[in-house]
Amino acid sequence: MRSPTEVETQARRARVTRSALQTGFPVVPISRLAERESWRKEVNRPLYHIHKWWATRLGSVFRAIVLGTLADERVNTWDQFYELHNFHDKVVLDPFMGSGTTLGEAAKLGANVVGADINPVSTFLVQQALTRVSADELRRALHYLEETVAPQIQMYYQTPDRVTGEMVPVLYYFWVKEVETPTGEHIALFDRYVFSQHAYPKKHPSAQILCPACWHVFGGRYDLTAVVCPSCDYEFNPQIGPVRGAHVVDSTGVRYRIKDLLPKGRPPRHRMYAMLVRRATGEKSYWSISPADEALYAAAAHRLEQETLPLPTMPVRSGHNTDQARGYHYYYWRDFFNARQLLTLGLLLRGILSYDELQVQEQLLCLFSSTLEFNNMFCSFKGEGTGAVRHMFSHHILKPERTPLENSVWGSEKSSGTFMSLFESRLLKAKAYLDNPFELALADGADSSRGTARATVSCNRPLNTTVVSTWDALQRQPHSALVLNADSRCLPIPDRSVDAVVTDPPYFDFVHYSELSDFFFAWLAPVLRNRYPYFARQDSSDSGEVQHVEPLTFSQQLEGVFTECRRVLRDEGVMAFTFHHSRADGWAAVYQAVINAGFVVVKAYPVHGELRGASPKSGTKDPISLDAVLVCVKRSMVDSVGTSEGAVMSAVTDYQKELESAGMQLSSADHFVIMASQYLVDLQGRQVPMATIITELSRGQSHMAGSLTTNIRVE
Template sequence: MSSRKSARTTPTDVRERLIDHWFPCAVVDAAVGSPAGSGRNEKAIFPWFASRPIAQARAAVLATLLPNDTTLRPWVERAVQEGAPGAFDQLAEAVRRNYGGRAPVMVDMFSGRGIIPLEAARLGVSAVGTDLSPVATFAGRLLADWAMRDWSGEALLPFTSGKATARTLAGQDRLVDDAQLFHEEIGRRTRESLARYYPLNPDGRPPWGYLWAVSMPCDQCRRRFPLIGSYTLRQPYRRTQDGGQSMSLVISDDSWRVEVIEGTTDDRPTYASAGRKGKSARCPFCGHLHSLETVKAKGFAGQYKDEPLVAADFDSGDKNTRKLFRALRDDERKAARAADPAVLPKAGRLSAIPDEQVPNGNVHTVMASGYGYTGYGQLMCDRQTLMFGTIAQEIRTCHQEVLSAGVSVDYAGALAGFAAATLTRMLKRATRGARLLTHGRPDGSSQNRVQVDHIFANEASLAFQFDFFEAGIGEGPGSWAGLTKTGLGPLAAHLRGRRGGSARLRCADAMALPFRDGTVDAVVTDPPYYDMIEYSDASDFFYVWLRRVLGEIQPDLFADAIGSKVAPDLQNKDDEIIVRRVYNGGVRHDRDFYERSLSRAFHEARRILRPDGHLVVVFGHSDPDAWLRLLGALHDASFVVTSSWPSRTETSNTGVASIKVTLTIGCRVAPPRRSVATAAQVDREVTTAVTTAVRQWEADGLALTDQLMAAHGPAMAVYGRYSDVLLPTGEPAGLNRYLTLARTAVRDASAVKIDELPLETFDAPTRFAVFWQRLHGRADVPKGEARFLAQADNLRLEDLRGPLLTESKSGFKLRLDAPGTVTERSSAFEVARAMAKAWDDGGTEAVARVMAIADRQANDAHLWAVVAEIVRQLPAGEPAAKALTAIQRNAATIGTMIGYVIAAAEAETDTRTQLTLSFGEDLL
């Protein structure tokens, strides 16, 4: 009791950290595109979802733990950009000095695959990662715990695989060496056990894989036919004179067979799109079309049947690089159908094959469940299932033999863990959603590689299709041998960067952290983003297999009792802090739940932090409301936001462009007693703070787009000084007021001018359009960023859509074509665009008429400044630029004609308020 009290009341070091004033934004942006900074190497060891680039995690950890010392910045940049060992050594020593010679304690309460704890461990920090998901925690142990330990004192493994000892693999790390032997032994035993189900070719080698399809009976003729979505096996490639290969479906009476033909085919697939109604199945015997609903009903009625179609071999004369396809032999077809996973013994207390059921309504995540495959054990054909069950069994057996040979429990568990990771990587390419991925084009104009696609194409759900690929027991894409090579290579590279110590990874709820009050120096975390990914649902497919391999080896993660009330024997969903798209009963995971739970997690972070502790949150979302709620939750949890540093990392790492920018948000524990302030006072302080920060950011070379995001930091730092900020009415001033004010202050502090006229003197839509054009030009801008820009001028994005912006799937783009109409209420930017179109349609008189209708005088400096601005920003060859350049040259003539146009209009209508313009009509 007394120790807990002292931890909260003892005077502590309140020095500022580097992140409060600086973050290597540009270096992070550059590093995430490199092999060392992207995190792809680590992801090759274990697959996880929406994985953060390692460069961003490294920068966040370093900037959080280091003092605000400008001499450290070059070392941080070297560590982030190059992973330079010398830089890490310098920075690790600086961290230790900053904490009085001790190793600080750093926690990541949403650790995922453990990248943040890994980077902290490299610095010799006492790093702990917690995650609700056992699968994520297991991934973290692979990368940040087991891989970071020194295993050189362990006993030799009992497997030699034809080698003299387990140390003959010269030049490799002990862990990589032994993991390779462990994998090779599992592979050898698996091949021997399953040899009768995978007949060899005449040259003594097995095929590298097999293409399958599901068949169903026709409702009209009752004959069974395969559901094939593509007949292409390998595209042609003119450069190598490769004509490609295709399948041909041959119909004979009541039977069908598949032949392999050279070249391409125009045959219609039996399962293809039928327009707006989705896909349909066409019977090749009678031509009857089955709707998608009918096809799905066949699955729920148990009328599907797995059919092996073709075998895939390597071209023996082409250095084993080109894949050749052929029809199956009779012995291969019989062997494939003979496989029965029921022969496997139980996996401890569990069945050998997963019998866990996919939760109802989970079709959007496990798509096969919408076609009648309602159990996780049904997601593969029987032979695939038998292979995975056999590999799981062999991992457990080899683990026991390693223990018997004198290897420590931890090391044996680590070796079994890396083997289980390879099994998981196989799962990623081994279900009814693993399609044959044929690169190239039908015209042979591009390279025609053939691979096995993975099932998480969109990072969040298990794909499904009726024709799928099965990797064989030999070598090749998706096979145990192939994935061993592609996994142990990245592991070896990962170990070459080993320094510091290992992290601890625990399965725990972020809303109930297993740490005492006031004992943690820093919390650095990357929380889930609303409904972006349903992590547990997506990884349950891994979980049901991992618990069969590691249930008795890692019991704290994969013991039988783990599960929720909603979905027994699966991962805990009740406490998962996400927005769930489908309500399956139990806890309703809506936006209120997410925001309430995330706030509780931040309160937990506040509880465990020392009074001088720092919280850093990495967060990315395209909706400004999400940012508003996040910052509000931090404020409510008694944190003062000190900084917000943007990084453009998502597309570089994952290929998913739904989020273009993520923020690394620095926070400090709020002082115990804060005063109340008026909104007017805080408005002035925010404007001053942002203006001061802009000058420093410009000196540091921070891009203007990044300054707009970074401005949240100083604005929130001012806002967080006070317990309440009150309007003259006594009502609280909302956060949104200060996020908007911060971005406006950046623009004003940047002294943006148009022909020496300050930007703030223009109308709001024109300010918005000009600033947008300078920032983004003609590029597409995500909706969230567009909304942020609009808010800086107190505009609504909904009002700008059409007059100033066009919308597409990739975002918003600034309009430079003519507006539909112009009136005296039109913005200067719209009038300038209308003038460009008028010039093309009717020359000087038409332009004068536009200006008259818009009530613009010949000497309107703001209008002519906008015309000049558009010309400057556009390429000279753009039609609008050409037209506006011509208008500039004829400005005097146009100015003279405005009076004539107005006089003529008044004579005709007796009032100029009725003048309107529609570019759908004749201008003259």
């Protein structure tokens, strides 16, 4: 005889209508749309880019996922993608909210949202992104800063015009690290003396060259191998500098390891060697550094010693993402900035803190923190014809830059990565998006792979989302967002209260978000710890972080969060998350977390997840551009997934052909993402040892070079 519990469970299953995501997903149209979005994410989804966060997922993909979790199986997700929706009676949870993509996309569909992140920087930036502040209020605050602070900053970013003598603004200063040999020779760490060229040099061959003898700046072709300095007649090959990889060669030909020449206990010396200015005519010119420019920098350094400013004092803790910087003796976060940057950033922060309206002030604090990414001595020059500043997080590790670029902190709306330009391009556009949360569309004839023919569709109500701090407030307030700084293994949410869980878990392996976010935390925590308890920490890390290089530990950490998701998720609800990894142990770790938490993977869909040319992917031999959308339901709600090895492997082939026929270029790592995700479905929720999963996936991966349709057996 069946127990009452079994009878009740079967009756509940019979009543449940499956979600649209359990029956299908528009892989090709969403991937084409997502590929287009990925070219300019900050333009196409500005709400999630007012501040740096890592692995920010694509809004178009998450709109489709959320819609698929909330709509029933009778709905075609793509047919409904551009329709107005109002899931006012639904609640969507993201336990790893990051930059808030899930929250924004679910709110646009009319749902109430809950976002939790253990990282204080994430919590703060999502709160600020969802908070409505009018453009007029923000412009009033900017005008206040223009009157009180901007002149103090701009005076340190100017130089006499070399022709007219009038003062003109400096856009960028070019610096180079120097080391000293045991014989007393100072060597500037150039690998070549062409320091500025166009992003497409064959079409635009003009470049800027530095003379290593007299440090004069002059123009020439980017590919010249022999030049004569017009200032001192020194003849040299501008393609060859003293740096050879990790080594440097002195004037006598002696070779040294660069790290062996670093000064003890402090970062290397820097030398300023060139600048890019905007003249009164609007023309941009490259000039050498004059004694007046060196005196201006010295004046900034002297004033820094006299001022009392809210500057960071926090040390850089040891970790995989920080040890390369520490290896160059960057032991404190303030070491990442030169004296002029510390002075002007400190003046700007002090000015923001003097603004009386706290809600507006915190929007500007978020913007200030975002500005830090482009104004430090780990930035570099990208070249002409593109955004000039390569920000410090172009690598997942904090890599010391041998030829750093100093940006102009205040700047203008036409500059790159300055407070003014980010105010216009990031903050105001994010607030405008709340009023008109548009969707990206591909115009007729658009080539998504080249980012052309952008079109937008207005199919959402304005985002009048109220940010609340308790579950009770979420229940009382329509269209609200509960934003939590919390360990997602223990959420202040009742049992079976959430309709869907949609998320993107932290990356398994070496990318530790909190090691990187400490860069922002070091500036924000001292000024916000009395307002927000989550900033009253030693750093931005927490013992509850889901982040580890060891797969079993990572799996156990993730299992704790997924177990809590199962508790708060309604029985008929869906948990969907995106994942990709190039190694079998990453997939095995995720699968174990899912099944040990009481879920079963019932579907997996490949979808475009990231621009292949984006840093740091561009330097990867076999980059991944696909994510897998893994669809999970509670084990108690299914008898069997009902798939077979043949059906799943057929799906692998079908997805590969479907995506490639649509014009998407897939790497072998992308093929592995498709194969590995379908394999997790094929396991049908069985308890399989991690070692077995790793062996089977590794075997399949090794055979992919010969055949992309891989037979994988399940023991």
